[in-house]
Every structure is written in structure tokens, then in C-alpha cells.
Amino acid sequence: MSSWLPIHCRECYSRTIWHRTYRINRTLLWMALAMTFLFSLHSLLRHLKPDYAHITSVSRYRIHFQWPLGNQTNVDLTNATTFPSHPGTAPASTEGLSEYELGSNGTRRANAVLLMLVRNSELEGALRSVTQLEDRFNHLFGYPWVFLNEVPFTDEFKEKMSAAIAGPVSFGLIPKEDWYQPGWIDEEKAAASRAQMEANNVVYGGSVSYRNMCRFNSGFFYRHPLAQRYKWYWRVEPGVSFHCDTDYDPFLFMEEHDKVYGFTISLQEWPPTVPTLWDAVKEYIAANPQHVAPNNSMAFLSDDGGNSYNMCHFWSNFEIANMEFWRGEVYSKFFEHLESKGGFYYERWGDAPVHSIGAALFARKDQIHFFDDIGYQHPPFMHCPRLHSVRQERNCSCTQYQSFDNNMYSCLRKWEQVVRS
Ligand SMILES: Nc1nc2c(ncn2[C@@H]2O[C@H](COP(=O)(O)OP(=O)(O)OP(=O)(O)O)[C@@H](O)[C@H]2O)c(=O)[nH]1
Numbered sequence: 001m002s003s004w005l006p007i008h009c010r011e012c013y014s015r016t017i018w019h020r021t022y023r024i025n026r027t028l029l030w031m032a033l034a035m036t037f038l039f040s041l042h043s044l045l046r047h048l049k050p051d052y053a054h055i056t057s058v059s060r061y062r063i064h065f066q067w068p069l070g071n072q073t074n075v076d077l078t079n080a081t082t083f084p085s086h087p088g089t090a091p092a093s094t095e096g097l098s099e100y101e102l103g104s105n106g107t108r109r110a111n112a113v114l115l116m117l118v119r120n121s122e123l124e125g126a127l128r129s130v131t132q133l134e135d136r137f138n139h140l141f142g143y144p145w146v147f148l149n150e151v152p153f154t155d156e157f158k159e160k161m162s163a164a165i166a167g168p169v170s171f172g173l174i175p176k177e178d179w180y181q182p183g184w185i186d187e188e189k190a191a192a193s194r195a196q197m198e199a200n201n202v203v204y205g206g207s208v209s210y211r212n213m214c215r216f217n218s219g220f221f222y223r224h225p226l227a228q229r230y231k232w233y234w235r236v237e238p239g240v241s242f243h244c245d246t247d248y249d250p251f252l253f254m255e256e257h258d259k260v261y262g263f264t265i266s267l268q269e270w271p272p273t274v275p276t277l278w279d280a281v282k283e284y285i286a287a288n289p290q291h292v293a294p295n296n297s298m299a300f301l302s303d304d305g306g307n308s309y310n311m312c313h314f315w316s317n318f319e320i321a322n323m324e325f326w327r328g329e330v331y332s333k334f335f336e337h338l339e340s341k342g343g344f345y346y347e348r349w350g351d352a353p354v355h356s357i358g359a360a361l362f363a364r365k366d367q368i369h370f371f372d373d374i375g376y377q378h379p380p381f382m383h384c385p386r387l388h389s390v391r392q393e394r395n396c397s398c399t400q401y402q403s404f405d406n407n408m409y410s411c412l413r414k415w416e417q418v419v420r421s
């Protein structure tokens, strides 16, 4: 208090000060209480409501405001159908391409592509998948997208998809010989098998187009001209969901750790779709024992040392993998052998068991990676990261209770036993 104040005022001054201080303290107290309440509510909601956690995450906004993307390049190679793409032929030269490229954020980036095989009619689901992966991952990296189709993409598909993606986008037409049922397949036998499977309620049992898709994904997609220049791919399907942020580069992770194949969900195949697949595999191994990798994951595929197939496979609608592995001599010969059996049409061999068997037998087990930290859903199954800390760090909009990992038909426990053995 200043000494120059008249004596009689000193008391009233001190009362005023006390009164004001009391009022300020009370206001501060209320503000602190309100802040504490809001913070507790926020924490509670982040914990209970994963969607809320994602929407309010700081890193989500960091992703939006960092690293402007480079120019959009729309390359339409819809008519790029002349490429000779048969399994066993030498891959087209990738000379002159550096192993790493510079990403749109100026950092090192892998030679990788986000790849979707899709029908024009699936535009809506495709846009949802693409928007989510851009939001959860590709903002940071600007990896190019490639869309493939056995018929030309419509203008609407190309326009809407290009508008949804900030980086380069290409649309490619699949060569007829890579897609349609080969002429040497006995159509009478194939039709009888389809009818039987349909009668037995095998999913897609009566569908030829589903078989075309499985064969293309098993042995052809990585030879398409638009895929050929890349080493790594992330396979994406329409109608899938990505539940967590991926703020590191999984392609560089694969590259730097000498990985070949990455998955999120593994499960059991339906036996009626692959009655003779394992016989064909055993025949191949017997004729080419030198192709089987040391320290492979046969124990993931077979519970009796390779005699029979236990139906376990990696669910191939999500894959982050090395296309050079598929293009290499070993897998190419393996695919040719399977193709020669006609099982893609006489039965309904899926690309998931075919890829899984190829990766598990011809790569070392440490070259296969389980992406536990990527929350992913392809209805009806989902994988959600197991650790609470990871779900929080990555702003996951899923809970462990929804995860297929705990389901009795999941092969994850078996995979983890194999890794530990
Ligand atoms: N262009 C084209 N793409 C197809 C065709 N059939 C399937 N696909 C695509 O191939 C992928 C796998 O097909 P899906 O129908 O999803 O097969 P699935 O995942 O085994 O089965 P769902 O449970 O129906 O998802 C998806 O990306 C489809 O968009 C087709 O006839 N033409």
C-alpha cells in the first residue's frame, strides 16, 4: 500500500483490495474447476469413444497442416494393354529408377504404390477406402495410387477418384489374357464344379468373375505395366476401413528390415474351395526342393510337417508386400505350376492361400511381418492393435474386443508360435 494515502482511506483501500482479491480468487477457482471438469470429460471420452479420440487428436491436425503435397499428375493408361505379362517371363527393366524416391514431403520414400483392383460399380466404397487411407497415412507421404480394372474406368470413376487424391493417380486396363478364363480350361468340367459348389452354398462358388479375380491377384497384377515400375505395394479394397494413424512409412520399414510380406489378419480357408491345392503344392516342393527357403513357415500352413494343409492363410485383401518376390523365378514357377493344374477354375483357389503358401514356403519366416499397429477392417473381420498404448498413440477408432485376433478361427496364435519357435 502507498504511504501517501490518507490514513482514513487506508482501511477502505485494504478492504477493497481484499474484496477484489477474493472475487478474483473465486473466479479463478471456478475456472480451474470448469477446466478440470472439461479435461476429465475429454479424457473419459477419448478412452471410451475411439471415434472421438481420432477426431480430436493433435496429430490428426498436425498431419493436415504439414508438408504440402506435390502437384497432382493424372496419368491415364487405360489402354495400356499391350504389355506381355505372363508368369515366368523376365520382369521389365526397372533400370534408371532409383531404389528410393523423394516423397512429397521431401523425405526419402520407397519405390511403392497403393494398389486397388476395382469395378466401376464399386466407386462409392472405393472412395471411402481411399479417403480413409489418405487421411490416416498417405497425407504424410503422397504415395501414388494405381487402379486396375478389366473394363475401362468410367469418366465418373476417374474424375471422382482423382478429386479425392492429392498425389498422382493412374487408371489401368487389364490385358484380356491376364483376366479371362484361359481357352485350355475344360469349360464343361469347370461349369460342373461351379454348379456343385453353388449347390453346396460355397461363397462365390458359382462365380466365374470371382475366379478371374483370384487368378489375376495370384499371378498377374504385379506384371501390369502400371505396377511394373514399383517394388512395393499396399493392396487396398473398396469398403475397407483403416482405424489408426500410420505416421511412419511401412514400405521403408519393410525395405530396411528385409521383409517380403506384411499382413494384419490371418484366418482359415474354407476347405471346399481348395480340395487339391495342397497336393499341387507338395508336388511342386518335391520337384523343386531347392526353392523352399531355410527357416520357412511351413509350421504355419501344416500341423503335420507338410503332409496336409491346415487352411491357415494371411487375408490378402490387406497386403503390404514386395512385388519383386512375386516376379522372381521361384514364385513365378510356383504360380505356373498351380496354373497348369487349372484349380483356379476347376475349384476356387483364392489368392489369399496362394500368396500365403508362396510367402510362407519361399521366404524366411522373419521376412513376414504382422502389422499389429495398423487397425484394419474388411467386413466382417477387423484387426485392432493389441496394446492400449499403441491404440492411444495412433488414435485408433477401434477396440480390442472387436479384433478378430481373439476369434477361434484366427490363425494369429499359430503364426506367433511359429515366429517364437
Ligand atoms: N475390376 C474388377 N474387380 C473385381 C472383380 N471382382 C472383384 N474385384 C475386386 O477384387 C477385390 C476382391 O474382390 P471381393 O469381391 O472384395 O472379394 P472378397 O474380398 O473375397 O469378398 P467380399 O467378402 O465380397 O469382399 C476387390 O478389390 C474387388 O473390387 C471384377 O469382376 N472386376
Ligand SMILES: [Mg+2]
Residues within 6 Å of the ligand: 237, 317, 378
Ligand atoms: Mg473384399
